[in-house]
Amino acid sequence: MSEYQYYEFVAVDRPLTSVQQRELRALSTRARITSSSFVNDYQWGDLKGDPREWMQRYFDAFLYLANWGTHRVALRLPVAVLDPGTAAEYCVGKSACSWATRTHVILDLHSEDEDGDEEYDGGGHLAAILPARAELAVGDRRLLYLAWLLCVQNRELADDEPEPPVPPGLGDLSGPQRALVDFLRLDPDLLDVAAEASTPLKKQTPSAATLLRWVKTLPEPEKNDLVVRLMRGDDSHLRSELLARFHGPASNESTGAGRTAGELLAAADERWSRRQQLAQQREAAERERRERAAAAAREQRLNALAGRQEQEWQRVAVMIETKRRKEYDAAIVLLCDLKALADRDGDAEAFRQRVLQLRERHARKPSLLDRLDRARLG
Incomplete structure (x- = not known):
């Protein structure tokens, strides 16, 4: 199998300037570069740049895959909507890490599979995952918990490492979150075990009257500043920031069940064993049914013969x-x-x-x- 690598970067909050596009073009003559993206694939050679640096300077999302089994996705959010300390609480290993610049926090998630990928078309993966960034921006912490669970799955934490706060809705992931789970090859049994301590997700749709009452409590200078930011259009996450403030941190997460990484792994292994046993029982029952049907059909043929x-x-x-x-x-x-x-x-x-x-x-x-x-x- 020939070597294959796929790189995709996307700018969401601000388009790339003409200067930035020229800087990127100087590093790649064949990449597909627009005001909002950089896409290239390689069957020989490699990217002439550091994705980590590019995420800090240019882009809000990044996806990489290689046919030897590496999957990687990174997301950048303003510190106004994602506290770096919160990100660091969940991104605690090599499979999921985070770091902060003066203005942003960046999540970097990795998955490795030694068997490699037989099919490695990169198109479409990032588009399916990207809306999870907007969900995180409004306070949905499920993506962060999935990052922590990835570290657990890859045995990067001690068995007695305590579980961080468990967000609601783990048992009913959104489409983009499910796409991320699939891309990172997160163990479904481990996810199901983790979801047992997750409360149902509550729809938070405050009425206009409720929002008005809350807005009236904001100081006048702060409201003026918010309107100016909105009119300047220099803060695409203003709505997310305000909604997160309105709902407050307590509405976005529960305390969990006080489990450890080792307990989650053991429960996932037990669940897998039970599932395998049930599958074998179903297979045996189906095989017996087919054999009975074949014997009956054969007896019918012999009687006719x-x-x-x-x-x-x-x-x-x-x-x-x-x-x-x-x-x-x-x-x-x-x-x-x-x-x-x-x-x-x-x-x-x-x-x-x-x-x-x-x-x-x-x-x-x-x-x-x-x-x-x-x-x-x-």
């Missing part, structure tokens, strides 16, 4: 004389039914003698004899 043995032996002879492969195969099937009927009716020796005669008569047809041997006829 009884009393017509001579006619069917004549059919076998006609099929063999055609010297066609398909006719040989059909003759073998019919002979197997005749053998089963003879065994059932106590005529096994008579059947054996007729097959020996048939083999002697067609001794110069190796293809037929091979089929008879494989069917254990003779």
Whole structure:
């Protein structure tokens, strides 16, 4: 398999300036560069730049995959909507880390699979995941918990490492969050175990009257500043920031069950074992059902065949004389039914003698004899 790498960067909050686009073009002559994105794939060579630095300077989202099994996604949010300390509480290992600049906090999530990817078309992955960034911006902490769970899955934490606050709604992830789970190959059993301590997600849709009462409590200078920021259009997360302030941090997370990383892993292993056992039981039951159905169908065929043995032996002879492969195969099937009927009716020796005669008569047809041997006829 040839080497393949895919890079995709997206600017969400602000478009790239013409100067920034020229800076990126100087690093890649064949990349697809627009005012909002940089996309390139490599079957030889590599990106002439540091994705970490690019995230700090240019972009709000980044996705990378390679056909040897590496998946990586990074998201950048303003510190006004995501506290760096909150991000650091969940991003605690090599698989999920975070860092902050003066204005932003950046999450960097990794997944490795030694088996690699048979299909490695990068298109569409980031578009499916990107809305999870907006969900995080309004206070939905499920993405952060998924990052922590990724570190648990990859055994990067001590068994006694306590679980951080568990956000509501883990059992009912959004589409973008589910896309992230799939891209990072998060263990479904581990996720299901974690979701057991998650409360249902409450829809937070305050009425206009409620919002008005809250806005009236804001100091006049602060409201003036907010209006100026809105009119300047230099803060695309202003709505997210205000909603997060309105709802408050307590509405976005629960305290969880006080579990540890080791307890979650053990519970996930137990769940996997139970699921495998149930799957084996279902498979055995289905196999038994198929065998009963096949036996009943065979018995029905034999009953229909009884009393017509001579006619069917004549059919076998006609099929063999055609010297066609398909006719040989059909003759073998019919002979197997005749053998089963003879065994059932106590005529096994008579059947054996007729097959020996048939083999002697067609001794110069190796293809037929091979089929008879494989069917254990003779």
